[in-house]
Amino acid sequence: METPGNLFVVAAPSGAGKSSLVKALLELDSHLAVSISHTTRTPRGQEQQGREYVFTDEATFRAMIDRGEFFEWALVHGNLYGTSRTAIEDRLNRGEDVVLEIDWQGALQIKKIFPYAVLIFILPPSWNELQQRLQRRGEDQPDVIAQRMENARAEVAQARHFDFVIINALFETALFDLKTVVHSQRLKYAAQRRNKSQVFAALDLI
Numbered sequence: 001m002e003t004p005g006n007l008f009v010v011a012a013p014s015g016a017g018k019s020s021l022v023k024a025l026l027e028l029d030s031h032l033a034v035s036i037s038h039t040t041r042t043p044r045g046q047e048q049q050g051r052e053y054v055f056t057d058e059a060t061f062r063a064m065i066d067r068g069e070f071f072e073w074a075l076v077h078g079n080l081y082g083t084s085r086t087a088i089e090d091r092l093n094r095g096e097d098v099v100l101e102i103d104w105q106g107a108l109q110i111k112k113i114f115p116y117a118v119l120i121f122i123l124p125p126s127w128n129e130l131q132q133r134l135q136r137r138g139e140d141q142p143d144v145i146a147q148r149m150e151n152a153r154a155e156v157a158q159a160r161h162f163d164f165v166i167i168n169a170l171f172e173t174a175l176f177d178l179k180t181v182v183h184s185q186r187l188k189y190a191a192q193r194r195n196k197s198q199v200f201a202a203l204d205l206i
C-alpha cells in the first residue's frame, strides 16, 4: 500500500490570517492541496460554491453527519463546518500532502483519527490588530466581528494543544515559519519511514 501523505492542520482565531498564509503557501508549494470544507454559513462577497467552501443547508449537513461522511465537524461562530471524507481521503491515500484550514475543535478531532497530523496554530500579534484585520477585511458585520473577537479568547487558549505556534505579525516572516514547519515535518516523516527517495524528494519540495 502507498505510504499516506502528510496532513497539516492550520487553525487560528478568525482574522489572524490563516487563509492568507495557506493561500500564499499553496502558491509556493505544488505538492500541497487544501481541503475544501462544507459549511452552513452563507457565502461572502467573492466566495464561490466549491472553491472556498461547499455551501450547504443545515438539513443536508446534518444528514451527512448521520451518514458518517465527515472526518470532523464543529459548530463555529454559530455555523456548522466540516471536513468530508471525500475531501482528503483519496489524496492522502495516493501519498499526497493535504492542508486543512479548520478550527481548534476540528483540529483535535483530526489528531485523534490521524495521530501523525501536524497541528499548527496561528496567533495574531495582538487583540487590537486582530480586530483591525477583521474590520479591514470588510466582509463581516460589526455584530459578527464582535462575536468572533469574543470567541477568539477561548480559541487562543487552545494553542497549547498544537504542535507548532506561529505569530503572524509580519506576513512574510509568518509565511517563512509556516514553510519551514511543513518542510521539516516532511523530512522528519520521510526519515522515520526510512524512505530514502522521499527524503531526497522532500529536499526539493519547497
Ligand SMILES: Nc1ncnc2c1ncn2[C@@H]1O[C@H](COP(=O)(O)OP(=O)(O)OP(=O)(O)O)[C@@H](O)[C@H]1O
Residues within 6 Å of the ligand: 012, 013, 014, 015, 016, 017, 018, 019, 020, 021, 133, 134, 136, 137, 168, 169, 170, 171, 172, 174
Ligand atoms: N501579517 C498580516 N499583516 C496584516 N494583515 C494581514 C496579515 N495577515 C493577514 N492579514 C489580513 O487580515 C485579514 C484576515 O486574514 P484572513 O482572511 O487570512 O484570516 P483568517 O484567519 O483566514 O480568518 P477566517 O477564519 O475568518 O477565515 C485579511 O484582510 C488579510 O489580508
Ligand SMILES: Nc1nc2c(ncn2[C@@H]2O[C@H](COP(=O)(O)O)[C@@H](O)[C@H]2O)c(=O)[nH]1
Residues within 6 Å of the ligand: 011, 012, 013, 014, 037, 038, 041, 072, 073, 074, 076, 077, 081, 082, 083, 101, 102, 103, 104, 105, 106, 107
Ligand atoms: N472544524 C472545522 N472548522 C472549520 C472548517 N472550515 C472552516 N473552519 C473554521 O471556521 C471558522 C470560520 O471560518 P469563516 O470562513 O466563516 O471565517 C474558521 O476558524 C475556520 O478555520 C471545517 O471544515 N471544520
